[in-house]
Each structure stands twice: as structure tokens, then as C-alpha cells.
Amino acid sequence: MNSAELDPDDSNTGPPGTVPALARGVQRRRILRMAGSALFAVPPLAFGARAWLSRAPASPLEAMARMSSAQAANGRLRRWSMVIDLRSCDGCQRVGKPPQCTAACIEGHFAPQPMEWIQVYEQELPGNGTRFVPATCQQCQNPPCTNVCPVGATFSTPEGPVLIDQERCIGCRICMAACPYDRRFFNWATPPQPVEALGMKYEVEHQAPAIRGTVMKCDFCPDMARAGTLPYCAQGCPNNAIYYGDLEEDVATNGKAVIQISRFLSQNSAFRLNEEYGTEPRVYYIPGAGEAVGRDSSKRGRLATVWPWKKVASGSRTWSR
Amino acid sequence: MVAMRQPARSTAHLPLEVPAEWREGLESNVLAPLARTSWRYFAWIGFLAVVIAWAVVMYVHQLQTGLVVTGMRDRISWGLYIISFVFFIGISHAGTLLSAILRVVKARWQLPVTRMAEFITVVALMVGGLFPLIDLGRPDRILNMIWYGRWQSPLVWDFLAITTYLTGSAIYLYLPLIPDFALCRDRLGPTAPAWKRGFFNLAAAGWTGSAVQRRALDRAMTIMMIVIIPVAVSVHTVVSWIFAMTLREPFNSTVFGAYFVAGAIFSGVAAIIILMAVLRRVLHLEEYITINQFKALGFFLLAMSLVMVYFNASEYIVTGYKMEAGAPFHFHDLLVGYLGPYFWFYLVGGLVVPALIITFPRTRTIKGIVFAAVLVLIAMWIERYLIVVGGFRVPLMPYTARHYGPSLTEWSMLAGAFALFALIISVFAKIFPMVSVWEVVEHRGPEPGEEVLEFPSFGSTDAQAPEVAS
Known part of the structure; x- marks a missing residue:
């Protein structure tokens, strides 16, 4: 493996061997390492924040x-x-x-x-x-x-x-x-x-x-x-x-x-x-x-339920069960 | 534009052992789609956009009218939306499994397809995650999940599991992309538009390929590939729990979590075989994705179909032997009744036939394996249909079982979801290299026709080599 520390990329990092290039490398490494674990915590944290915010009774x-x-x-x-x-x-x-x-x-x-x-x-x-x-x-x-x-x-x-x-x-x-x-x-x-x-x-x-x-x-x-x-x-x-x-x-x-x-x-x-x-x-x-x-248990059937509304809310429609 | 022929500024990110011309061939082949765009591509995007627009129109109609436009009613209160949700989340397991597990054991044959696998995971999660939202009666109140969310609800578990998995797999997709973004950045010609230059600059995150960076990347990828495996397994377990946590007879099962995970992996592998075949053809990657990858994944599919047979036996023999209340109805439905044709298609067309196709060397070609994968994918969608509709159909009280058929709205939403899936993949294929160039270069020698894996042979015909064509 060729060592790019001695021959750093010429694109963005400035002259070879300068302190900023090394510092950036270290910083990046830390970020990459943390990225995995840190972002897993995002959804639970959101919920934790929610729980803290809504300690009051849930609704009136x-x-x-x-x-x-x-x-x-x-x-x-x-x-x-x-x-x-x-x-x-x-x-x-x-x-x-x-x-x-x-x-x-x-x-x-x-x-x-x-x-x-x-x-x-x-x-x-x-x-x-x-x-x-x-x-x-x-x-x-x-x-x-x-x-x-x-x-x-x-x-x-x-x-x-x-x-x-x-x-x-x-x-x-x-x-x-x-x-x-x-x-x-x-x-x-x-x-x-x-x-x-x-x-x-x-x-x-x-x-x-x-x-x-x-x-x-x-x-x-x-x-x-x-x-x-x-x-x-x-x-x-x-x-x-x-x-x-x-x-x-x-x-x-x-x-x-x-x-x-x-x-x-x-x-x-x-x-x-x-x-x-x-x-x-x-x-x-x-x-x-x-x-x-006085019901004879062999007598089957009941009448179907009806909904007595003469007038219903406009735009409404019924459906089957 | 990416200027292909300039062996541009930096080669520091690549090891030097690989012959330069082979590497350049790989780079230019993989990066070609990023540079050139044909009218066919725009026609394809246009077609997908029309399908998605249609789904959006139907969704707006559903918003205005209510869920009455679906086939769902009180007694079968979940339908195609939840079925497709489970299906897409299932597909998302391919990426993790293929990529993470094989990386953990340091396998190499899959490296040319890991990128696609990881893309499937992320895109399937994004698309699948839409379905519960589409299914909501009051999508305008979705924030109640945050304001009033309760840890006790399986839906909240789902929400957390899927967002965690999406976050994790997005990171896992991004990490191995960094060196390839750097490659793109370095290959940008002088005529490249500013936005492209800016994008690759940003995405490459200052990657120079230095030893320090490589160690950091290696470390991050190692963490992610180990962490993502239990996350993936738990996600589909939790998905199964929205059913298994109810008292309904067919859902009331302790194997449901594992059963769903197995089904997820099974359908996910099928999805990746199909996407692999499509992208290989469209992006001209025949040189890197060969019959080897298809065979390896085909054997994986074969093994998973046997695992599925095992889980179906566990599920159905145990409940069918005891025939508790509700079970006779359910089995009648599945074996000879309302859902009979689907159930038998699932068993024969989804488990037996694909396994046979892959078992026999004569049919173990790329076409054969892709056909088997298509069968598996259809069968696994149907399997979720059987679970959801079959489960809800069992009457809880003395009433006649209700029928369910997805309405035009629901089918439109499914079509829209597939179109969205294809659209995102298509767009991504224009922005991201679909093969992990640096990993392929690093881990794979350039010798042509190299056999990466030895496969057991079930007959003499297996020896013939050039099945690659098609």
C-alpha cells in the first residue's frame, strides 16, 4: 500500500506534509468512526425529546x-x-x-x-x-x-x-x-x-x-x-x-x-x-x-338494522361492513 | 461531464498492482453512464414519471374521499398497502445481507454487486416506508406519532426500527462510496457543470486516499457492517409484530418474527438478482458481473427457499395439527378455498419451481436464475397477501367472512411505488457509480475469466463456460 501521507493528494489539501492536512485527516477519521454509532441514536433521541416536552396530560x-x-x-x-x-x-x-x-x-x-x-x-x-x-x-x-x-x-x-x-x-x-x-x-x-x-x-x-x-x-x-x-x-x-x-x-x-x-x-x-x-x-x-x-330457538333470523336519518351531512357516503 | 481518457490528476486512492489499462477500462465502463445520457433514458424516466403522477392523482382522490376508495373495510381493515409495506421492507434485506455479511466474512465475489445491493436497501426502505402513510386515515395528524407516541405500540417500534435501519443503511451505503466520489471528482473534465463539481467535491469529503483516511474508512465500514446486521434482522421481526401482537388466530404465532425475516431475505435476494440482471444489461457491466455472481446468488436463493419450506412447515403443521378455533376456516381458505390458487402458486411457483430451476445445471443460466427470481418475488408478494388477507378473513364473531380485492386506487399506488423504486434507482445510476470501483480494483485481480468461486456440479453440463452471453 502506498502511503499517501508522504504523498498527499494534490486536489484540496494543500502542500504535502503541512499540519492542516494531517489535522484534517485525524478529524475526518474521528467523524467517520462516530458516524455509525451517533446516527443510530437520532430516532430514540427524537422520542426522548418528545417525552420530555409532553409531560403534561396528554390531551384535555x-x-x-x-x-x-x-x-x-x-x-x-x-x-x-x-x-x-x-x-x-x-x-x-x-x-x-x-x-x-x-x-x-x-x-x-x-x-x-x-x-x-x-x-x-x-x-x-x-x-x-x-x-x-x-x-x-x-x-x-x-x-x-x-x-x-x-x-x-x-x-x-x-x-x-x-x-x-x-x-x-x-x-x-x-x-x-x-x-x-x-x-x-x-x-x-x-x-x-x-x-x-x-x-x-x-x-x-x-x-x-x-x-x-x-x-x-x-x-x-x-x-x-x-x-x-x-x-x-x-x-x-x-x-x-x-x-x-x-x-x-x-x-x-x-x-x-x-x-x-x-x-x-x-x-x-x-x-x-x-x-x-x-x-x-x-x-x-x-x-x-x-x-x-317465549322464543323458539329454531326460529332464525332478525331484521336488518336501518339508519333513520332523513337528511345526512352533505358529501357523505356510506359503505358496506 | 466526466472526461474519460484523461488519466487525471490523482491515482493515489488506487493500489498500483492492478494493470493500469484494466483499471481504466473498469473506471470508464462504470463511469460511462454518469457521463452520457441517451434519449432512451429520458423516455424511461418520463414513463416512470407518468406512472408516479397517476398514483399521486389517485392518492389525492383518496385524501379527498377517504379510504372508502380502497377495497378495505372494517373486517379486512388492512390490505394491499400493508402487504406492500411488508414486501418492500422485506426486499430491503437483500442489501444488508449480501453486502454486510459477506464483507464480514471477507468474501470477494459479491464486490461488484454490493453497491446495487446497498442501493436496494435504501430505496426499498424509502418506498416501503411510504405505505403506512398512504394507509393512514388521517395523514394530516402524522406528527401525533411524535407528540403522543407510545413506546408500547408495535407501530412505534416499526417507526423507530425503520428510521434507524434507513439511517444506518444510508451511512453504510455512503461510506464505500466516498473513494468512488473522489474518483468522480478527479475525473471531472474542465467542461463539467459547476453543480456537478460542487456535488462530487462535497460527497467525496476531501478523500485523498491517505493511509489515515483509509484506516478511518476501514474502521467505520467494519463498525457499520457489524451493527447493521442485527438492525436488519430486528427490523423485519418488528414488522411481523404488528400482526403477531394481536389475538387473531393466524397471526397468533411465535415463529412470525423469524418467518418474516426468512421471507425478507428470500425476496431480497430475488430482488437483487433481478436488479443485477437489469443494470448489467443497461449499464454494460457484463465484464464485471458474470455468471459467477448469478450462480452464487442463485444458490443462496435455493438455500433460502429450503429455509422457507422449513418455516412454512413450522408455521402450518403446528397450527394445522391442533386445529384451534379459527384454524379450520383458515386452512380451508388456503388449501381449497378463497385463497387456494394463490397459496398453491406460492408453494409450487415460489418455493419448488425456483429451487428446481437453480438445482439443474441445464436451467442454471442467467436467464433461468433471473426467471426463478421473478417467480420468487411474485410469490413473496402473494405470501404477504395470504398472511394479511388470510389472517383478517377468519371471522371473530358469528358473521360471514368478508372478501377483499384491491381497488384501482390500491393497484395504482403499488404501480406508483414500483415506478418510484425504479425512478430512484435510475436517477442514482446517473449520479453514483453502480459498481464499487475501488473495492473491485483492490480485491479482484484482472485476469479474464477468473473463476471466483468453485460451485458444486450436479451434472456434466455444468462445465460449459460461456453462459455469460445473453
């Missing part, structure tokens, strides 16, 4: 949701939960209408077509019968969806409900991939919703107006519970199959009867959907196929 909405008192009389935090008595659910076959829980939810929340935040699935039973399973967001206490959200737009609240801040959501839909219950919905276009929803002030607990390119789902109506009202779905159920209440006080109601949740669950062999996932849902089911309201 999230802070509000965090601080919302909603405490039981004894000062403890409420733990909202739902019990759905499948013995009383006939998919609204008796009343001859589409499921009224879904209808009430849609009207109350202005849920854009085709979203059914509470959706009544018809599930095959052993034998030839079926049962109807109204499924809200299961409000998991170990929610896979909030874990994966890159921006903290969906989060667990201390009272239990899992909420989505549509003003922060970036629409990556990884929460929809993570949700094992198919309970998340995306605004694929400008969502079809009634014009009155457009005038509303957006609240994270009442997701109206809906925003294109963001994810929505059942919010468990904690705002209504605090106001002393049942969620829309529980109000809408003609068979009073949906109980809503507070695990902390161990009490729930369907609007007609009041139950002690713990006793009701254990006496009626309650279950939760896909317990094996370890998601710890806050929605409990009492097994049944509508027998309490």
Missing part, C-alpha cells in the same frame, strides 16, 4: 376523562359494567322490528351508517337452534386495542370504559387488527350522519360529530350513567335484557328490576365472550336463547 379530553369524579357514595371509583341476559333476547323477533338496542344506540349516538356499536349476532347452537348475542364493545380491562395504539388515542378510563379520542386518532387501524371481538368501526368516508350531529360539540364520551378517517366504537355511555340514566341500548330493549350498573356498589338495573350483580352472575352461570383471550371484559352474559320471552 383525556385529562377530563381521567379526572371525572364519578365516584361512588363511599368515595370509591365506579366500575361500570353490563350484564346481558340472553334468556330475554330474541333479536326483537317478538316485536317484529330490527334489534331495538341497536336502533336506540344509533339514534342516541348518531352512529354513522353502517356502524352498529351494539350489534346483535346470531350464533349457532349445538343442535339446530340459534341464539342472539348483542355485542357492545366488551370494555376489556386488559384491552388489546389500547396497548397497540401508537398515539394513545384509545385508552382505558379508571371507571372501566375504553374510549377513543377521534381528534387524536391517526387512522392506522391497528386497534381494529388487535380487537378480537370485531367491535371497532372505521370512518372509511365522510360518515353519513344526521345534520344535527354536525352542530354538536365533540366529546370523547359522546363521539359526535363523527370524523372521517378515524375509528369509533361503543363508549359504554359513562356520561349518561353519571347523569343517572341508562345507556341508550338498555333503554331501547323491549325485553329489558340489558342491565347496566356499578361493580363497585354491586348493583345494576335494566330499568325495571334492580339486581345484585355478583349474586346474579353466579346464580345464573354468567360467562364472558372468549374468556380464554384474557381480555377481562366488563360485559357479562347470562346463557340463554330467548326462552324467557
Whole structure:
């Protein structure tokens, strides 16, 4: 190898053997050596800076949701939960209408077509019968969806409900991939919703107006519970199959009867959907196929949900599930 | 312009053992595309620009209308965009593997193609990284990833892994380029435009080829080639985790990380074979890139196809044996159902046929190996399709499985991505020497027809030499 120190390149470095040429060589060597390791640190540093800058509560909405008192009389935090008595659910076959829980939810929340935040699935039973399973967001206490959200737009609240801040959501839909219950919905276009929803002030607990390119789902109506009202779905159920209440006080109601949740669950062999996932849902089911309201489990089918809006936001369009 | 015939000012950066005329031939051959540009080149660039412009128009339409213009819906909520994201990130593994691992073990046969390999890495990362952005419902809020980013999210891991990998591989691409930039700088004729002179001056970073500089460069390259290997492996592992971290049956797999890494290397090697063949033909590099490189990479491809067979066995036999809830649906889909044709094409056309093509000496020609690589590349895109669409199709609740077909918008975006990939490579081929001149000179003797590697022979026909033509 020929030594270029003795015969340095004639282009830029000045006369051979001068101090600047050597100094530059040393400096360059250091730069080259450091370049590798130093630049790997750039992305983590950016994130570190971000973490330092945003020590404050992540957003006013999230802070509000965090601080919302909603405490039981004894000062403890409420733990909202739902019990759905499948013995009383006939998919609204008796009343001859589409499921009224879904209808009430849609009207109350202005849920854009085709979203059914509470959706009544018809599930095959052993034998030839079926049962109807109204499924809200299961409000998991170990929610896979909030874990994966890159921006903290969906989060667990201390009272239990899992909420989505549509003003922060970036629409990556990884929460929809993570949700094992198919309970998340995306605004694929400008969502079809009634014009009155457009005038509303957006609240994270009442997701109206809906925003294109963001994810929505059942919010468990904690705002209504605090106001002393049942969620829309529980109000809408003609068979009073949906109980809503507070695990902390161990009490729930369907609007007609009041139950002690713990006793009701254990006496009626309650279950939760896909317990094996370890998601710890806050929605409990009492097994049944509508027998309490006189349904023959071999009678299949329910009417399709309709969205009652006469007039929807201009420029909106619907899509299929 | 680069003045070819002046053995210009500095030769200090080159060792003197190599006959001057061979070295000059190499230099002028490699630097020729930087100097001359034909109308065909502009026509090609124009064509690519039209495809990209079309994709941009379609993207603007998607921005205005929403993601409803795609085939994705709530139940198959990821589609072609995420498939292509995984695909391009996979391709990016070729460069690192070929270049870094072989450099670490001081192999030499690959030196004429390391530059291309490293370019594939950087360009594939740049193009692949666009897909998650295209896929976003609210790209206007992308900065939320910085303001509100959460370490717990696999998407943030992806973001960090890919930016780190891009940074690292850009450095790794740049380091061996420095002496070649110096070569370009020194070969600039008096008529060269000022911007070109300025660019090469800057890019060469004052390289004189002094012993001090050489040691520093050697040191930096050694650090980078070792660091970049675990980074590359981890990147595709993390990519697989956006799926494997969910509770969906076909994604719920512990081999997913390794499975994705193997698939990435497999498709990456195929990509490099194809690019090598194209650039060899277009840039007239037949003298330096010979059947040797194709054979070596072909055997690599063969080995990787066996590794892929192993991973498919691990993945599908383990889940298929137990047939947990969801698995029967998935296997029906793959074997005889909705995705059946694609799955069988992937297995036969992507794993078996390429392996056979490379195994038999009769088909182990440049054309044969390139054909095998094309098959592998198509099959690996389809494999990602099977993973994403097949995974999302398994119903989570009692509903009928949904179908997914990419829309015109999505296909346009894929076409645009390939065009962008080709465009960046084409432009780079005009600015950067596509063969690492100094390394080839340093490590390779000039003897014509020298066999760099000995290959096992599967038959007597292997002996015939001049397959180089084509």
C-alpha cells in the first residue's frame, strides 16, 4: 500500500506534509468512526425529546376523562359494567322490528351508517337452534386495542370504559387488527350522519360529530350513567335484557328490576365472550336463547338494522361492513 | 461531464498492482453512464414519471374521499398497502445481507454487486416506508406519532426500527462510496457543470486516499457492517409484530418474527438478482458481473427457499395439527378455498419451481436464475397477501367472512411505488457509480475469466463456460 501521507493528494489539501492536512485527516477519521454509532441514536433521541416536552396530560379530553369524579357514595371509583341476559333476547323477533338496542344506540349516538356499536349476532347452537348475542364493545380491562395504539388515542378510563379520542386518532387501524371481538368501526368516508350531529360539540364520551378517517366504537355511555340514566341500548330493549350498573356498589338495573350483580352472575352461570383471550371484559352474559320471552330457538333470523336519518351531512357516503 | 481518457490528476486512492489499462477500462465502463445520457433514458424516466403522477392523482382522490376508495373495510381493515409495506421492507434485506455479511466474512465475489445491493436497501426502505402513510386515515395528524407516541405500540417500534435501519443503511451505503466520489471528482473534465463539481467535491469529503483516511474508512465500514446486521434482522421481526401482537388466530404465532425475516431475505435476494440482471444489461457491466455472481446468488436463493419450506412447515403443521378455533376456516381458505390458487402458486411457483430451476445445471443460466427470481418475488408478494388477507378473513364473531380485492386506487399506488423504486434507482445510476470501483480494483485481480468461486456440479453440463452471453 502506498502511503499517501508522504504523498498527499494534490486536489484540496494543500502542500504535502503541512499540519492542516494531517489535522484534517485525524478529524475526518474521528467523524467517520462516530458516524455509525451517533446516527443510530437520532430516532430514540427524537422520542426522548418528545417525552420530555409532553409531560403534561396528554390531551384535555383525556385529562377530563381521567379526572371525572364519578365516584361512588363511599368515595370509591365506579366500575361500570353490563350484564346481558340472553334468556330475554330474541333479536326483537317478538316485536317484529330490527334489534331495538341497536336502533336506540344509533339514534342516541348518531352512529354513522353502517356502524352498529351494539350489534346483535346470531350464533349457532349445538343442535339446530340459534341464539342472539348483542355485542357492545366488551370494555376489556386488559384491552388489546389500547396497548397497540401508537398515539394513545384509545385508552382505558379508571371507571372501566375504553374510549377513543377521534381528534387524536391517526387512522392506522391497528386497534381494529388487535380487537378480537370485531367491535371497532372505521370512518372509511365522510360518515353519513344526521345534520344535527354536525352542530354538536365533540366529546370523547359522546363521539359526535363523527370524523372521517378515524375509528369509533361503543363508549359504554359513562356520561349518561353519571347523569343517572341508562345507556341508550338498555333503554331501547323491549325485553329489558340489558342491565347496566356499578361493580363497585354491586348493583345494576335494566330499568325495571334492580339486581345484585355478583349474586346474579353466579346464580345464573354468567360467562364472558372468549374468556380464554384474557381480555377481562366488563360485559357479562347470562346463557340463554330467548326462552324467557317465549322464543323458539329454531326460529332464525332478525331484521336488518336501518339508519333513520332523513337528511345526512352533505358529501357523505356510506359503505358496506 | 466526466472526461474519460484523461488519466487525471490523482491515482493515489488506487493500489498500483492492478494493470493500469484494466483499471481504466473498469473506471470508464462504470463511469460511462454518469457521463452520457441517451434519449432512451429520458423516455424511461418520463414513463416512470407518468406512472408516479397517476398514483399521486389517485392518492389525492383518496385524501379527498377517504379510504372508502380502497377495497378495505372494517373486517379486512388492512390490505394491499400493508402487504406492500411488508414486501418492500422485506426486499430491503437483500442489501444488508449480501453486502454486510459477506464483507464480514471477507468474501470477494459479491464486490461488484454490493453497491446495487446497498442501493436496494435504501430505496426499498424509502418506498416501503411510504405505505403506512398512504394507509393512514388521517395523514394530516402524522406528527401525533411524535407528540403522543407510545413506546408500547408495535407501530412505534416499526417507526423507530425503520428510521434507524434507513439511517444506518444510508451511512453504510455512503461510506464505500466516498473513494468512488473522489474518483468522480478527479475525473471531472474542465467542461463539467459547476453543480456537478460542487456535488462530487462535497460527497467525496476531501478523500485523498491517505493511509489515515483509509484506516478511518476501514474502521467505520467494519463498525457499520457489524451493527447493521442485527438492525436488519430486528427490523423485519418488528414488522411481523404488528400482526403477531394481536389475538387473531393466524397471526397468533411465535415463529412470525423469524418467518418474516426468512421471507425478507428470500425476496431480497430475488430482488437483487433481478436488479443485477437489469443494470448489467443497461449499464454494460457484463465484464464485471458474470455468471459467477448469478450462480452464487442463485444458490443462496435455493438455500433460502429450503429455509422457507422449513418455516412454512413450522408455521402450518403446528397450527394445522391442533386445529384451534379459527384454524379450520383458515386452512380451508388456503388449501381449497378463497385463497387456494394463490397459496398453491406460492408453494409450487415460489418455493419448488425456483429451487428446481437453480438445482439443474441445464436451467442454471442467467436467464433461468433471473426467471426463478421473478417467480420468487411474485410469490413473496402473494405470501404477504395470504398472511394479511388470510389472517383478517377468519371471522371473530358469528358473521360471514368478508372478501377483499384491491381497488384501482390500491393497484395504482403499488404501480406508483414500483415506478418510484425504479425512478430512484435510475436517477442514482446517473449520479453514483453502480459498481464499487475501488473495492473491485483492490480485491479482484484482472485476469479474464477468473473463476471466483468453485460451485458444486450436479451434472456434466455444468462445465460449459460461456453462459455469460445473453
